[in-house]
Amino acid sequence: MHVLVIEDEERLAQNLAKAITKNAGFAVDIALNGEDGLHLATSGVFDAIILDLMLPGKPGQEVLAGLRKTGDKTPVLILTAKEDKASVIALLDSGADDYLAKPFDLGELLARLKALIRRGKGQASPQLVVGDLVLDFNTRSAARGGCRVEMSPMEYRTLEYLMMRQGSVVSKEELLEHLYDYNWEKFSNVIEVYISTLRRKIDSGNAERLIHTLRGRGYVLRKGEPQ
């Protein structure tokens, strides 16, 4: 998952990025002002956006309005110092998905962020299930047929994204965009390596194949034909 933090307090933005990476394993990019924030947000590679309201250049409300005007559906979590009902209502009405008042609790922020991403991908439960493969979004673990699958963090991230988008074709580019932040060197063959490792850990020894490669198009995770 790839999260954008638009926050002008650099220290706060860094703390948020660290917490998200450390606890949820998501890739995080930071924008320190509204204009950069809107520019990044409209690129469409983010699974959720954390947006501060009091921003230089372009206030948070304008960033949100600009983003929604382009038809972007990325879930947006607002950070605000204002807690009065009127401004909360105005925020949600203008397209925000959730809000947190400063000073907030990091744990709560992470929980809300994860819920927003889940909902954004059409998943209601933190337990993602495809056939007998179960991925727990909260404990960041997966099991197939009751046996725990041991994975590296990057392998887990790849599986998590495929599970979230289960049934849809996911291209290599999409995986790169959603698994790495902008500062990462991107090599598409990295994805191939992870996919083959995952396939070995999950599909080998099982009657049913779950990870499918569609040549030239990408990958799809679904209940499929027996091997």
Added chain:
Amino acid sequence: MITSIRGRVLLLAMLAQLLATTCAVGLAVWYVDRALWTSVDSELQAKAVSLLALVGQADDNPYALDFDSNQVNVPNGDLFYIVDPRGRTVAGSSSWITDENRPEPQERIWRFKLNGIKYRGKALIGTPILDQENTKVPQLRVNLYYAMPVARTLARIAEATRKAVLVGVLSLLVSALLTWWAVGRGMAPLIELAARADKIQAVRAEFDLPPCTLRSVELMPLGRALQSLASRVRAAFDRERQFLSDAAHELKTAIAIQKSTLQLLEQGKASEAEYREGIARALEDTARTERLVASMLLLSSIEHAQQSPESSDAPNLHSSLEESLQITADRLQPLAQMKDVVIDLKLDGSHRVAGKESELSLLWMNLIENAIQHSAASTRVVVDVSDAKPGTCRVRIADCGSGIAAADLPHIFDRFYRSDSSRSRATGGFGLGLSIAKAIVVALHGSIHIESTPQRGTTVEVILPHAN
């Protein structure tokens, strides 16, 4: 003491009205009284003369008097007595003339009481008779007394008096009611004005002039004064609310940073080095919060001091402008070196201004530090002092830095205003520096002005009055 204006006006109006009514009633009664008695007297005269006409010379004796009693027509109750100068009765009876009710010799009209009835009498003393045919004898004269009861006249006078007093009292009552109503009506706009003024609240200080006020010349100034008071209250309240909201945002953000730094440490396992680093970061964040709170308190104390009238201990404090600039420049030298900026102090002569050394240093610190922070590398920040208008001196601080966008210029003195925040944030500012500088200048009765061209540089000009 009557405290109500309505009561006082009513009392005054009633006193005047009472005086006028009393005079009018008195005059009316006096006039009626005089008119009635005049008519009574004419009647008496007429009756007496008609009796006198009946007195004639006796046919047998030209010196004797005769009375034609056949033609007497005296109303019942009237009394008369005709007597010749020698005391011989000519007609009527003297029985009603007693010692008590006899008129004094000089009286022609007199009043008396007989058997409980009030009379008015007319005396014709030594009157020549009208019907003297024989002129060879000396003129014959008689004394004629005529009296009639006056009960009817008295009753009419009493009646007229009663009516006059009644009308007077009624008019007094009517005018009291009218006055009460009129004063009440006249005061209604004032009461409405008071009711509206009472509703003025700091939260939504709104005051519409009631239309009735516009029609009253006397109430207009009060209404206008209330209106401007309300708008001043509103402006002040809005300013404070904005400040509170901005301050809350800054404080909450500062606390959010501290909290997230600490919570980050709490999550998962960390090595000792990580903990140490985390604590160091938390302390940095705390120091930043501390600076923010200190700046807010400082601004508040300077602004508060300039509002309170007893802050006039400053005039006794003289500080050297040059000295305070020199001290500040020395303090900022490390920062200037770090940014590769030269502070060029052009000080000549000596200017003393009224104000504390610490306040002046704080002022220069804020302005020169700003200039250095926004300067491009290898440029100069020029500070020069010159004489301005008589009694004032001018300090100019010019930098060749990034400048301020025209859109930001009107707001740069606003509290918490940050023009280009990524820069301001990076320099650790809270948007209070210029607000503090302005508050200090205002407290010193000076003025501050900023000119700026983006990418060319900024010049701050401070005008301060000389110390006396």
